[in-house]
Amino acid sequence: MAKQSSGDRIELVYGSLDMLILRTLLWGPTHGHGIAKSIERMSGETLKVEHGSIYPALQRLQQEGWITAEWGVSKNKQRAKYYRLTAAGRRQLVTETSRWERFVRAITAVLRPTESEERS
Amino acid sequence: MSWRRELSRLRALFRRPKLADDLKAEIRSHLEMEERENLESGMPAQEAHYAALRRFGNVTLAEEGSREMWISNAGETLLQDLRYGLRQLRRNPGFAAVAIVTLALGIGANTAIFSVVSAVVLRPLPYPHSDRLVWIAESFPALKSEVATGGDYLDWKDQNHTLDRIAAYDRGTKVEGSKGTSDNFNLTGRGTPARVHGASVSASFFTTLGVEPQIGRAFTENEDQPNGPHVVVLMHSFWQQYFGSDPHVLGQTVDLDAAPYTVVGVMPASFRFPEDSGAQILLPLALNQASERLRIQPQRMVRIIGRLKPGVSLAAAWADLDEIRKRAQPSGGPMLAEGGRGEGPVTRDNGSSRSETARATGPSGMLSARRGASRPNGGAPLASELKVVPLAEHLAGNLRPAMLTLMGVVGLVLLIACANVANLMLTRASTRTREVAVRAVLGAGRWRLVRQLLAESVILAVAGGVAGLLFAAWGVNVIARLIPAGTGAGILSVVTPKVDGNVLLFALAVSLVTGVLFGLAPAVAATRPDLAEGLKEGTRLAGAGSGRGGLRGALAVAELSLALMLLIGAGLLIKSFYRVLQVNPGFAPEGVMTLGLSLTDARYPTAQQKSEFFSQVLRRVESLPGVRSAAFADSLPLSPYQNLVMMSPNRLQPRAALSNSTMVMMMLLRVSPGYFYTLGIPVLKGRTFTDRDDEQALKVAVVNETLARHLWPTEDPIGKQFPLMRDNLTVIGVVGNTRHEGLSQETKAEIYVPYLQPPGPDNSMQLAVRTTATPASLVSAVRAQVRAIDPDQPLYHVTTLEQTLSESLAPRRFNVLLLGIFAGIALALATVGIYGVMAFSVTQRTHEIGIRMALGAERRSVLGLIVRQGLRLTLIGVALGVAGAWALTSFLASFLFGVAPRDPATFVLASLTLVAVSILACYIPARRATRVDPMVALRYQ
Incomplete structure (x- = not known):
């Protein structure tokens, strides 16, 4: 993956956000704010997430049946909607991840032909 | 998900x-x-x-x-997908056009045939609760007829527990077309004398069908009695034609056979008589109940319709009626009458024993099947069984199997069209691999991608469907016009095939299913998640993409095999048709004009007067310029026989060589002396009739070859005595066989008697005129001669024997034409299919071919390489097609003549045709391959 000098953040590639959300929820149920924060923290603050963009994605994932939502109360005694990964979501995450890895390998192969291994 | x-x-x-x-x-x-x-x-x-x-x-x-x-998505993404699909198609108008035309052919053919099938098989008859209407008859396999007598009807009517209503009717045959006897009348007093066609119905007929006259009333039970009042109910068209739709028609009279009939009702325009009858008027059936119940000969032959009580099954009704039937014939089944003195000619099943034949001949005993009792001289009883079938099924008759076969055929055409378009889609999909990969990487789910590609194919299918519907709307008319009058016209006179709601629904369903069918495989294949490969440039060099190539090959093979099945089917029908045309009819139809003349008893009460009239007509017509000869017969070739004679050979003197005592069945024809000459029937032995063979002379007969060979296989038939009815006839000649019932029908045993000898001519005779000019030019002259003798005498069925012969071939021509067209379409589609596969393969292998040529391969070997590849696919297709045809052509057996369903010659010829066409289709891309410039090819990506 491309490295970046500190400070400039990378816009998320459309479609990869779903995968990141699912990945975040692997650690347990959390709310939208928590998900946004996690993604930023995990990427070493490299990926910039516009928090608002998470919500359409959450709706979509719910409709696919990959996550479920439930109202709960945060540690600050604040009402918040908690999202939980379903079994289907877990499977989806595996598929998405392997697809992503192949994608990255492909892109790398194109960008750095000399380094890419011969296609089998 | x-x-x-x-x-x-x-x-x-x-x-x-x-x-x-x-x-x-x-x-x-x-x-x-x-x-x-x-x-x-x-x-x-x-x-x-x-x-x-x-x-x-x-x-x-x-x-x-x-x-x-x-929310928005369910509808909106669909819209998006469709818009996207449309955009893609607009970018490839050539592809879209080919696909749409292909589909239009497939869907159109299916829709057209379906609209006929829907009319014949699916649509209810136009009577209330028509599902409860049944057809009831006694079926005599030996006579190939289904009949019922007035007595049967009365017994069933009185004793059944399962029917709500039961009606009998006596339909004549249609005026146009066939020439059988019927309840036909000479209409006079309303312009030119005309022959009108009537049907006699019981008073219960109207309530059984659930129809009522539009004006006036139905018949009462009192009117439905012998010697009841002369009343008539008019069909709507007759009312329009002869009464100018006069609302005050009730009480007026119509002169039928010179007797006035009072109009009591007019049927609505929507009413259809339940059979191919073209009935113009309805009359009371007026069964003689007393004599019918006692089964006194001659009995009326009737057709019976019942309305089941609600909830009663066919089987229950059958059991109920069968019980009554068995009670009525304790001796265990009907047999043909064979009176003490001789055999009675049985009137042919035209359902009318009263009208012409029986009425005319009276005492001479034109009997029909007689029940039970004695069995002199060892006549075998005729096996019979009761038939109770839904009326719709009875009416559909022989059109049903033909239509279902055609439905199967067009189904195959549609499959081929699908395979073809699927192939096109695959080809296109492979050029879009990268587009699909990019979209997938950008986050489009696979389902969404498949859906997008499917949207495209559904658009194609629906566009094809719309075009197909137009094609079908036109095709239905053509097919409906082509359906020959004889074939299942019963149902088509009641329902007309048209593009209705059912058909539209069918076309829509077929289009959608088709769209998914040909779109799914390519879509799934195209979105297979090998994105990295898709994104890379130059993957095309890596080889022909064996997986997808395999699918394409399989589709081409499927198309070829389906097309071959249709080719073989069409080949068999064509060969049958050819065989039928080869048949020698036994008569010479060229230049023969024919027409019908029917006398009324009122005007010509005695046989003497009838003979006089017919003789006079012959004399006058023969004297016309352009007429070579003229003759009368009660049944000319290609019209139904009027009389069937069953005879016990034991009564032949001396006893015939036949050892067994089975009845001999033969057809009796009453003809005038010039008959054999006029019809061109060769005289093989002895002589034929002359004018001197009249009522005073020795009673003579002429037999045809079949009968002669059957009764006197080793002896000379001339001079043999032949017992018929009350008389002993002397055989004076043997004539050649004719295909009286049609070219593809077996020749029957025939015996000819001179029409002047008792019982004398029938009321209805057919006139044949051999002309030296064109027959049409003589019509008015002949008409004038008849009018000169009797101005009130109508002529009908004016046509030529050639025309009748051609019409008799219509069903066969219809089958050949339709299957031929569909097989042609199938072959064209399959050819395009294999061409597409090969062309694509050549494009894919350009690089490889370039290398081969750079390494010194000759053009010929490159050509061979490609053609061999195509040939392999073709041969697999041929093998599968032959196997499929081997399994399926037996369904065609009933449509074939003189050809076995697995005729090797047809199989081989059809296969060779397919291979030849297919090689041609491979040759074009192969030649292109040989033109490849190695330098360009190697650089080619």
């Missing part, structure tokens, strides 16, 4: 307000959390608030984005 999404979207539709509130609350909570964090990190309050908002981005956009996920 996606059904779940659709489901949750559907749910969301109803819970929208709640979801929207939820979302607002959720976002508010999010912003508060962020704000709190900002505060905790030491931001001033106001800035913490704004920072949180900044971080969140556009709140409205987020809300909208989420809402879109719930």
